[in-house]
Amino acid sequence: MEKIILDVDTGIDDALAIILAEESGQLDILGITAVNGNVPVDTVMTNTKKMIQLMKQDSYTVYRGASRPLVRDAFHEFLVHGRDGLGGALAGMEVEPGDPQLFAPDFIIEQVKKYPGEVTLIMVGPLTNLALAIQKAPEALKKVKQVVIMGGLVQKAGFGNTLPTSEFNIFADAEAARIVFHAGLPVKLISLDVTTQTFLTREHIEQLKGTYYYDFVLKSTEIYRKYTKEKLGMDGCALHDPLTVGVVLDPTLVKTAKYYVDVETKGELSYGQTICDFRNLLKKEPNVEICLDVDAERFVEMFLKVLGKKEVR
Template sequence: MEKVILDVDTGIDDALAILLALESKQLDVLGITAVNGNVPLDYVMRNSKKVLKHMGNDEINVFRGASHPILKESFHEFRVHGADGLGGALQDIEVDETEPGIFAPDFIIEQVQKYPGEVTLIMVGPLTNLALALRKEPRLSKWVKQVVVMGGLISEGGQGNVLPTSEFNMFADAEAAKIVFHSGSPVKLVSLDVTMKTFLTKEHVEWLHGTKYYDFIKESTEIYRALSEQKIGINGCALHDPLTVGVVLDPTLVTTAKYFVDVETKSDLSYGQTICDFKNLWNQTPNVEICLTVDHERFITLFLDRVKR
């Protein structure tokens, strides 16, 4: 099985990504690293542990990471994920507050150094933890197998979810993303261009009726689905983070190409924008493998199949 570390800011779609990663039975999850993002870090720790306990996998360690971005003030998305980050689900689950005595960036360095060329980092939150790890140990970029990132917006200008040109994970810590993109790490970017085509609809949720996770998925995604219906007329939850896990499980779900990509960190109008130089106007070496298309129907089928099991 492929060795992975799952870096999360749990949130609703992060929770679904954890479900998919573990229920796929294809990944050796070395640990989960938590980062400030969708909700504050304490919420992320608690939510991640709740999901693991609900699954019966609470032996997997959750490592506390960065509690704030590298430079900017924290930005959270309670309107999407609810007051607790899980849309009010799993309220009755109590979790052990004990934590491993290692900082998440140090855990990333430790594991990638221990298994050089074998570890995939699945990054579905702001990239603060990885940026800190790379600053401490630049050789990490040569040791890691691949870094699969949920974030950014490449071709769908004006379709961002924080600013017209910016996606949340990039906007939450653009300086961290810039460090990662320029580190020499093998980065694959799963952006809104493809994730916004993968909706878990109300009808899909009902297909899970009678299965272990039906109640959790129905309850947790309700606020997210309602917001999507209000904004774009679809009662559904875009599977941003689960698709990122899906791309690791089955790379043929997407078509990709490698280009030079940079991140805007100075403009008030476009902070966090991921800019792809399709025509090589900057004459720079390609540094990011971007996703061009997604077989969204096959991915939704994969997600439902794994979660049903």
């Protein structure tokens, strides 16, 4: 099984990504690292522990990471995920207090050193933890197998979800993203260009009725689906973070190509924009594998099949 570290800012789609990673049975989850993002890092820690409890797992440790971006003030997305980050779905669940002493970036460094060339980092939140790890141990991080990132927007400028040209995870810490993109690591970017095509509708959710995760998926996505309905007129939500896990499970879900990609960190209207040099105008070596297309229907089918196989007991 592929060894992975999941780096999350656990809101709703992070939670669904965690379930997909676990229930797929194909991934060796070395640990989960928490980062400030959709909600503050304290809430991320609580939510991630709740997900582990929901999945009836006790073998995963959650490592606390960065509580703020490298340079800017913290930015959150309560409108999409609710104040608690999970749309109130697990409001009554209690989790054990206390966290490991090891800082999340240090855990990433430790595992990449321990398993050189074997660890895939699945990053579905802002990239602060990885940027801090790179700054501390740049040569060690080059031993990572691959870095698969949910973030950015490269082909559809104007269709961002934070600024017109910017996606939330990159916008939330663009300086960190820039460090990661230029660190010489094998980066694959799962951007809004493809994640917005993987749409979970209310009808899809009903296919899970009678299975273990039905109630959680229905309740947790309620606020997210309401937000989407107000914005797009559709009752559903994009599976941004789950697709990122899905691409690790099955790389053929997406069509990719490698280009030079940089991150805007200064523009008032374009902060956090991921700029892809499709025409090689900058004459720089490609550094990021981007997604050009996705088999969205096949991925949604995979997602429903994996979550639906767990029965209520």
